[in-house]
Amino acid sequence: xxxxxxxxxxxxxxxxxxxxxxxxxxxxxxxxxxxxxxxxxxxxxxxxxxxxxxxxxxxxxxxxxxxxxxxxxxxxxxxxxxxxxxxxxxxxxxxxxxxxxxxxxxxxxxxxxxxxxxxxxxxxxxxxxxxxxxxx
Amino acid sequence: xxxxxxxxxxxxxxxxxxxxxxxxxxxxxxxxxxxxxxxxxxxxxxxxxxxxxxxxxxxxxxxxxxxxxxxxxxxxxxxxxxxxxxxxxxxxxxxxxxxxxxxxxxxxxxxxxxxxxxxxxxxxxxxxxxxxxxxxxxxxxxxxxxxxxx
Numbered sequence: 434x435x436x437x438x439x440x441x442x443x444x445x446x447x448x449x450x451x452x453x454x455x456x457x458x459x460x461x462x463x464x465x466x467x468x469x470x471x472x473x474x475x476x477x478x479x480x481x482x483x484x485x486x487x488x489x490x491x492x493x494x495x496x497x498x499x500x501x502x503x504x505x506x507x508x509x510x511x512x513x514x515x516x517x518x519x520x521x522x523x524x525x526x527x528x529x530x531x532x533x534x535x536x537x538x539x540x541x542x543x544x545x546x547x548x549x550x551x552x553x554x555x556x557x558x559x560x561x562x563x564x565x566x567x568x569x
Numbered sequence: 570x571x572x573x574x575x576x577x578x579x580x581x582x583x584x585x586x587x588x589x590x591x592x593x594x595x596x597x598x599x600x601x602x603x604x605x606x607x608x609x610x611x612x613x614x615x616x617x618x619x620x621x622x623x624x625x626x627x628x629x630x631x632x633x634x635x636x637x638x639x640x641x642x643x644x645x646x647x648x649x650x651x652x653x654x655x656x657x658x659x660x661x662x663x664x665x666x667x668x669x670x671x672x673x674x675x676x677x678x679x680x681x682x683x684x685x686x687x688x689x690x691x692x693x694x695x696x697x698x699x700x701x702x703x704x705x706x707x708x709x710x711x712x713x714x715x716x717x718x719x
Binding site for chain 2 (some may be wrong): 527528529530532542544545547548551552558561562563564
C-alpha cells in the first residue's frame with residue numbers, strides 16, 4: 434500500500450490536521466503573550482512608581498493634586514512609547530536626544546508628538562535645559 | 570501680515586507706526602514644516618525670527634534645550650548681537666509660520682535709527698538676559714556634576 438491510500442489507512446489526514454491545529458494554536462498564543470507583554474511591564478513599572486508616592490501622601494496627611502495630562506485615546510500609545518524611551522534614558526533627559534531616539538525607533542512624527550507631550554505637561558522642563566517625565 | 574498686526578507682537582509693540590512700517594518692509598512670512606531646521610549652531614547668523622504660529626525647540630551642544638510656543642516669541646537674536654553666530658540650533662516641532670528678517674537688513678535699521686534700535690534691542694536684550702540665566706543654570710549644573718565626579 435502506497436501514497437494517498439497509505440495515508441488514509443494510517444489516519445494520516447487526521448494526524449496532519451491535529452498537527453496543524455497544535456502549531457497554529459501555539460503561534461496564536463505566543464503572539465497574544467507578546468502583545469500583552471509591554472502592558473504587563475507598564476503595569477509593573479507603574480506599581481513600582483506609585484507606591485512610594487501613596488505612602489508619602491498617607492504619612493503627610495496632605496492631599497496632593499496629581500498633574501493629569503490632557504491626552505486623548507489616540508495618543509495613549511505614544512505616551513507609553515515615550516515613557517519607555519525616557520525610562521531607558523533616565524531623568525532629567527535631553528529633549529533633542531529623546532527626539533533622535535524616537536526617530537531611530539521609527540516612532541511616528543516624533544517632533545509634533547514631543548510638542549504635544551510638552552503642551553499637555555506630560556513632559557516638563559526642569560528649568561536647567563533638561564526635561565522631566567510627568568513630575569508630580 | 571499688516572503693520573498693525575506686526576505692532577501687536579511683543580517685540581515690536583513699542584514701535585511707532587512709521588517705525589513699524591520700516592520693520593514691516595523687511596519682514597517676510599516663512600512657512601516651516603515639522604522637523605525643519607530654522608538655523609544651526611555655529612553658522613553665521615543671517616535670519617532673525619519671530620514666532621507667528623507653531624512650536625519650536627532651540628537646543629545646544631550639551632543636549633540642553635528650551636521650547637517656544639507663544640506667538641511673538643523671538644529666536645535668532647545672534648543676528649543682531651556679536652559675534653553674529655548662532656549659539657544654538659532651532660528646529661520646528663510642528664508646522665507653523667515665522668516672521669523672518671534678514672540679519673543685515675535688520676542690523677542696518679537698528680544701527681541707523683537710534684530710537685528704533687533702542688526699542689528693538691531692549692526687547693532682544695531682555696530675551697538674551699533670560700537665555701543667560703538659562704545658560705548659567707546649565708553651567709552651575711555642569712559644575713556641580715564635575716564636583717561630584719571628582
